[in-house]
Amino acid sequence: xxxxxxxxxxxxxxxxxxxxxxxxxxxxxxxxxxxxxxxxxxxxxxxxxxxxxxxxxxxxxxxxxxxxxxxxxxxxxxxxxxxxxxxxxxxxxxxxxxxxxxxxxxxxxxxxxxxxxxxxxxxxxxxxxxxxxxxxxxxxxxxxxxxxxxxxxxxxxxxxxxxxxxxxxxxxxxxxxxxxxxxxxxxxxxxxxxxxxxxxxxxxxxxxxxxxxxxxxxxxxxxxxxxxxxxxxxxxxxxxxxxxxxxxx
Ligand code: AMP
Numbered sequence: 001x002x003x004x005x006x007x008x009x010x011x012x013x014x015x016x017x018x019x020x021x022x023x024x025x026x027x028x029x030x031x032x033x034x035x036x037x038x039x040x041x042x043x044x045x046x047x048x049x050x051x052x053x054x055x056x057x058x059x060x061x062x063x064x065x066x067x068x069x070x071x072x073x074x075x076x077x078x079x080x081x082x083x084x085x086x087x088x089x090x091x092x093x094x095x096x097x098x099x100x101x102x103x104x105x106x107x108x109x110x111x112x113x114x115x116x117x118x119x120x121x122x123x124x125x126x127x128x129x130x131x132x133x134x135x136x137x138x139x140x141x142x143x144x145x146x147x148x149x150x151x152x153x154x155x156x157x158x159x160x161x162x163x164x165x166x167x168x169x170x171x172x173x174x175x176x177x178x179x180x181x182x183x184x185x186x187x188x189x190x191x192x193x194x195x196x197x198x199x200x201x202x203x204x205x206x207x208x209x210x211x212x213x214x215x216x217x218x219x220x221x222x223x224x225x226x227x228x229x230x231x232x233x234x235x236x237x238x239x240x241x242x243x244x245x246x247x248x249x
Contacts, residue, residue, distance in 0.1 A: 001148070001170075002057045003046045004110035007039040007075050009068040010121040023219050026121075029107035039117025042177040045146055045181040046114055047079035053150045055112075057081055061104050063092045069199065078192035083199045086087040088211060092121075096204070096211050098130035103207025105135055110171065112153060117142050117175040128175035138168035141178040192217075210248055 017026045033080055035043075036243075043113040049055040060075040061084040072083035086100050105113060118125040132139035140146070140155025144163065147154045157164045158177045178194070186194070204211055205206045232238045243248045 001049075001054045001055050001112065002108065003044045003059065004104060004108055004113045005039070005046045005058065005059050005060045005075065005080065006097075006113070006115040006127070006223060007043060007062050008036040008116070008121075009033050009062065009064050009069050009071045010036045010119055010149075013120055013195075019220055023221060025217065026083070026219060033067070033070070036116050036119050037075055038120070038178075039071075040115055040178050040183040040190040041073050041178070041180050042114040043080060044181045045143075045174075045176060047184075048181065049112075049146075050065075050079065059084065059108055061101065061112065062085065063100050063204075064217065065089050072199055073191075073194050074186060076197040076199070077191045078181050078184065079190075080197075082197060085199060085243065086202045086204060088204055089160055090211050092204070092211050093214050094124045094126035095130055095214055096171050096209055097127050099209045100204060101127070101131050103161060103209065104132040104209040105131075105143060105171075112148070112170060113173045115175045119179055128173050132173035132249050135171065135173065135174060137171050138166075138170055139173045139175070140166055141175040142185050144173050144177050146180065148173055154179060154189055175230055 010033065012032040015032050020027045046055060050058055058080045060072055060080040061080055062072055063086040064086060069085055074086055076083055084104060113131065115128040128141060129139060139159060142153045142158045144158045145156035151170050151187045152167050153170055153172050154165060154167050155174055157166060218246065232241060
Protein backbone atom coordinates (compact mmCIF):
# COMPACT_ATOMS: atom_id res chain seq x y z
CA UNK A 1 0.00 0.00 0.00
CA UNK A 2 1.23 3.45 -0.93
CA UNK A 3 0.79 6.41 1.45
CA UNK A 4 1.02 10.06 0.43
CA UNK A 5 1.90 12.55 3.18
CA UNK A 6 1.44 16.31 2.77
CA UNK A 7 3.98 18.42 4.62
CA UNK A 8 4.02 22.19 4.93
CA UNK A 9 6.85 24.61 5.68
CA UNK A 10 5.80 27.03 8.42
CA UNK A 11 7.39 29.25 11.07
CA UNK A 12 9.08 27.08 13.71
CA UNK A 13 6.61 26.74 16.58
CA UNK A 14 9.26 27.89 19.09
CA UNK A 15 9.64 31.26 17.38
CA UNK A 16 7.62 34.25 18.54
CA UNK A 17 6.42 35.87 15.31
CA UNK A 18 6.99 39.58 14.62
CA UNK A 19 4.54 41.63 12.65
CA UNK A 20 5.34 43.85 9.67
CA UNK A 21 5.24 47.56 10.50
CA UNK A 22 1.90 48.04 8.71
CA UNK A 23 0.33 44.98 10.47
CA UNK A 24 -0.44 43.47 7.07
CA UNK A 25 1.25 40.15 7.85
CA UNK A 26 3.83 38.32 9.91
CA UNK A 27 7.39 39.32 9.02
CA UNK A 28 9.17 36.15 7.90
CA UNK A 29 12.57 37.79 7.35
CA UNK A 30 15.33 35.63 8.87
CA UNK A 31 12.80 33.59 10.86
CA UNK A 32 13.52 29.94 11.60
CA UNK A 33 11.19 27.76 9.54
CA UNK A 34 10.29 24.12 10.14
CA UNK A 35 7.87 21.38 9.22
CA UNK A 36 4.36 22.05 10.51
CA UNK A 37 4.09 20.00 13.77
CA UNK A 38 0.92 18.19 12.65
CA UNK A 39 2.71 17.20 9.42
CA UNK A 40 5.56 15.74 11.51
CA UNK A 41 2.92 13.56 13.17
CA UNK A 42 1.60 12.60 9.71
CA UNK A 43 5.11 11.58 8.58
CA UNK A 44 5.64 9.59 11.79
CA UNK A 45 2.36 7.72 11.34
CA UNK A 46 3.20 6.82 7.74
CA UNK A 47 6.66 5.60 8.78
CA UNK A 48 5.15 3.48 11.58
CA UNK A 49 2.66 1.96 9.12
CA UNK A 50 5.60 0.99 6.89
CA UNK A 51 7.54 -0.40 9.85
CA UNK A 52 4.50 -2.53 10.75
CA UNK A 53 4.45 -3.92 7.21
CA UNK A 54 1.15 -2.19 6.33
CA UNK A 55 2.62 0.34 3.87
CA UNK A 56 5.14 -0.47 1.17
CA UNK A 57 5.92 2.98 -0.23
CA UNK A 58 5.80 6.44 1.34
CA UNK A 59 5.72 9.62 -0.72
CA UNK A 60 5.78 13.14 0.72
CA UNK A 61 4.66 16.28 -1.08
CA UNK A 62 4.90 19.97 -0.39
CA UNK A 63 3.67 23.06 -2.18
CA UNK A 64 5.89 26.01 -1.49
CA UNK A 65 9.02 27.99 -2.27
CA UNK A 66 12.38 26.49 -3.20
CA UNK A 67 13.39 26.51 0.47
CA UNK A 68 10.51 24.11 1.26
CA UNK A 69 12.75 21.34 -0.06
CA UNK A 70 14.37 21.45 3.41
CA UNK A 71 11.15 20.08 4.93
CA UNK A 72 10.93 17.40 2.22
CA UNK A 73 14.52 16.37 3.01
CA UNK A 74 13.56 16.19 6.68
CA UNK A 75 10.65 13.90 5.77
CA UNK A 76 13.06 11.71 3.77
CA UNK A 77 15.42 11.58 6.76
CA UNK A 78 12.51 10.46 8.94
CA UNK A 79 11.71 7.50 6.67
CA UNK A 80 9.74 8.74 3.64
CA UNK A 81 10.97 7.03 0.42
CA UNK A 82 10.63 9.83 -2.14
CA UNK A 83 9.35 13.38 -2.33
CA UNK A 84 7.52 15.69 -4.70
CA UNK A 85 8.04 19.44 -4.56
CA UNK A 86 5.43 21.59 -6.29
CA UNK A 87 7.38 24.80 -6.45
CA UNK A 88 5.72 28.19 -6.16
CA UNK A 89 6.93 31.41 -4.55
CA UNK A 90 3.28 32.52 -4.28
CA UNK A 91 1.47 31.29 -1.13
CA UNK A 92 -1.09 28.64 -2.06
CA UNK A 93 -4.43 28.84 -0.26
CA UNK A 94 -6.14 25.65 1.02
CA UNK A 95 -8.43 25.09 -2.00
CA UNK A 96 -5.50 25.29 -4.41
CA UNK A 97 -3.35 23.12 -2.13
CA UNK A 98 -6.18 20.56 -2.16
CA UNK A 99 -6.45 20.77 -5.98
CA UNK A 100 -2.69 20.27 -6.33
CA UNK A 101 -2.73 17.34 -3.89
CA UNK A 102 -5.61 15.86 -5.93
CA UNK A 103 -3.34 16.11 -8.99
CA UNK A 104 -0.63 14.19 -7.13
CA UNK A 105 -3.20 11.63 -5.95
CA UNK A 106 -4.36 11.07 -9.54
CA UNK A 107 -0.76 10.50 -10.66
CA UNK A 108 0.37 8.41 -7.68
CA UNK A 109 -2.83 6.53 -6.74
CA UNK A 110 -2.07 6.23 -2.99
CA UNK A 111 -4.48 4.18 -0.85
CA UNK A 112 -4.10 6.57 2.07
CA UNK A 113 -3.35 10.29 2.23
CA UNK A 114 -2.23 11.65 5.61
CA UNK A 115 -2.20 15.39 6.32
CA UNK A 116 -1.90 17.49 9.44
CA UNK A 117 -5.23 18.63 10.88
CA UNK A 118 -4.10 22.22 10.65
CA UNK A 119 -1.17 24.38 9.64
CA UNK A 120 0.03 26.46 12.57
CA UNK A 121 0.59 29.56 10.44
CA UNK A 122 -2.82 30.00 8.79
CA UNK A 123 -4.79 27.83 11.30
CA UNK A 124 -7.00 26.92 8.35
CA UNK A 125 -8.01 23.32 9.11
CA UNK A 126 -9.40 23.01 5.58
CA UNK A 127 -7.03 21.19 3.24
CA UNK A 128 -7.68 17.57 4.29
CA UNK A 129 -11.44 18.06 4.20
CA UNK A 130 -11.29 19.72 0.75
CA UNK A 131 -8.97 17.03 -0.61
CA UNK A 132 -11.31 14.23 0.56
CA UNK A 133 -14.17 16.02 -1.19
CA UNK A 134 -12.23 16.44 -4.43
CA UNK A 135 -11.20 12.75 -4.26
CA UNK A 136 -14.77 11.78 -3.41
CA UNK A 137 -13.57 9.55 -0.56
CA UNK A 138 -14.11 9.34 3.19
CA UNK A 139 -12.19 11.43 5.70
CA UNK A 140 -11.06 10.68 9.23
CA UNK A 141 -10.06 14.03 10.67
CA UNK A 142 -8.38 14.82 14.04
CA UNK A 143 -7.05 11.26 14.29
CA UNK A 144 -5.62 10.04 17.58
CA UNK A 145 -5.43 6.41 16.42
CA UNK A 146 -5.20 4.88 12.94
CA UNK A 147 -5.47 1.16 12.15
CA UNK A 148 -5.45 -0.24 8.62
CA UNK A 149 -7.00 -3.64 8.04
CA UNK A 150 -7.49 -4.97 4.53
CA UNK A 151 -9.27 -2.36 2.46
CA UNK A 152 -10.47 -0.34 5.46
CA UNK A 153 -8.96 2.13 7.88
CA UNK A 154 -10.32 2.65 11.39
CA UNK A 155 -9.74 6.12 12.75
CA UNK A 156 -10.30 7.28 16.33
CA UNK A 157 -11.16 10.96 16.19
CA UNK A 158 -10.71 13.56 18.91
CA UNK A 159 -14.02 15.34 19.08
CA UNK A 160 -15.41 17.83 21.60
CA UNK A 161 -15.83 16.04 24.91
CA UNK A 162 -14.66 12.59 23.81
CA UNK A 163 -13.57 10.21 21.10
CA UNK A 164 -15.37 8.92 18.03
CA UNK A 165 -14.31 5.85 16.05
CA UNK A 166 -15.06 5.68 12.33
CA UNK A 167 -14.28 3.13 9.65
CA UNK A 168 -13.49 4.28 6.12
CA UNK A 169 -13.06 2.42 2.86
CA UNK A 170 -9.65 2.91 1.28
CA UNK A 171 -8.59 5.09 -0.44
CA UNK A 172 -9.21 7.62 2.30
CA UNK A 173 -7.91 10.85 3.80
CA UNK A 174 -6.73 11.07 7.41
CA UNK A 175 -5.71 14.22 9.26
CA UNK A 176 -3.58 13.99 12.39
CA UNK A 177 -4.24 15.33 15.87
CA UNK A 178 -1.61 15.94 18.53
CA UNK A 179 -2.01 12.67 20.44
CA UNK A 180 -1.68 10.32 17.45
CA UNK A 181 2.02 9.72 18.09
CA UNK A 182 5.24 11.32 19.22
CA UNK A 183 7.42 12.01 16.20
CA UNK A 184 11.00 10.74 16.23
CA UNK A 185 14.06 12.86 15.53
CA UNK A 186 16.07 12.27 12.38
CA UNK A 187 19.45 10.65 13.04
CA UNK A 188 22.58 12.06 11.43
CA UNK A 189 23.16 8.97 9.21
CA UNK A 190 19.53 9.20 8.03
CA UNK A 191 19.93 12.92 7.30
CA UNK A 192 22.95 12.03 5.14
CA UNK A 193 21.08 9.19 3.40
CA UNK A 194 18.11 11.48 2.74
CA UNK A 195 20.26 13.67 0.50
CA UNK A 196 20.36 10.81 -2.02
CA UNK A 197 16.67 9.93 -1.94
CA UNK A 198 14.61 11.00 -5.00
CA UNK A 199 13.03 14.46 -4.94
CA UNK A 200 11.03 15.44 -8.00
CA UNK A 201 10.23 19.10 -8.79
CA UNK A 202 6.94 20.13 -10.40
CA UNK A 203 4.95 23.33 -10.90
CA UNK A 204 1.26 24.09 -10.26
CA UNK A 205 0.84 24.29 -14.06
CA UNK A 206 1.90 20.62 -14.33
CA UNK A 207 -1.35 19.83 -12.49
CA UNK A 208 -3.41 22.40 -14.41
CA UNK A 209 -3.80 24.69 -11.38
CA UNK A 210 -3.45 28.47 -11.45
CA UNK A 211 -3.13 29.84 -7.93
CA UNK A 212 -5.81 32.29 -6.88
CA UNK A 213 -6.53 34.50 -3.90
CA UNK A 214 -9.86 33.38 -2.48
CA UNK A 215 -9.41 35.02 0.91
CA UNK A 216 -7.62 38.33 1.37
CA UNK A 217 -5.90 38.83 4.72
CA UNK A 218 -6.59 42.41 5.67
CA UNK A 219 -4.82 42.69 9.02
CA UNK A 220 -3.01 40.75 11.71
CA UNK A 221 -2.66 41.69 15.38
CA UNK A 222 -0.64 40.16 18.22
CA UNK A 223 -2.51 38.59 21.14
CA UNK A 224 -3.25 40.96 24.03
CA UNK A 225 -0.24 41.29 26.38
CA UNK A 226 -0.76 39.54 29.70
CA UNK A 227 -0.80 41.85 32.70
CA UNK A 228 1.87 41.16 35.32
CA UNK A 229 0.66 39.17 38.35
CA UNK A 230 0.72 40.29 42.01
CA UNK A 231 1.26 38.34 45.20
CA UNK A 232 -1.28 38.80 47.97
CA UNK A 233 -0.68 38.05 51.64
CA UNK A 234 -4.14 36.87 52.65
CA UNK A 235 -7.29 35.25 51.31
CA UNK A 236 -9.24 38.35 52.31
CA UNK A 237 -7.05 40.56 50.08
CA UNK A 238 -7.38 38.05 47.25
CA UNK A 239 -11.18 38.06 47.50
CA UNK A 240 -11.18 41.85 47.73
CA UNK A 241 -9.03 42.18 44.57
CA UNK A 242 -11.12 39.66 42.65
CA UNK A 243 -14.27 41.52 43.66
CA UNK A 244 -13.22 45.14 43.37
CA UNK A 245 -10.28 45.21 40.90
CA UNK A 246 -10.75 42.26 38.55
CA UNK A 247 -14.52 42.36 39.11
CA UNK A 248 -14.81 38.63 38.40
CA UNK A 249 -16.78 37.63 41.49
P1 AMP B 1 -4.52 23.80 6.63
O1 AMP B 1 -5.78 23.38 5.95
O2 AMP B 1 -3.79 24.92 5.92
O3 AMP B 1 -4.69 24.07 8.08
O4 AMP B 1 -3.48 22.57 6.51
C1 AMP B 1 -3.79 21.26 6.92
C2 AMP B 1 -2.77 20.30 6.36
O5 AMP B 1 -2.80 20.37 4.92
C3 AMP B 1 -1.30 20.57 6.71
O6 AMP B 1 -0.95 20.05 7.98
C4 AMP B 1 -0.60 19.83 5.58
O7 AMP B 1 -0.61 18.44 5.81
C5 AMP B 1 -1.50 20.15 4.39
N1 AMP B 1 -1.02 21.36 3.69
C6 AMP B 1 -1.48 22.63 3.82
N2 AMP B 1 -0.76 23.48 3.05
C7 AMP B 1 0.19 22.72 2.44
C8 AMP B 1 1.25 22.98 1.52
N3 AMP B 1 1.49 24.23 1.07
N4 AMP B 1 2.02 21.95 1.10
C9 AMP B 1 1.78 20.69 1.55
N5 AMP B 1 0.79 20.37 2.40
C10 AMP B 1 0.02 21.36 2.84
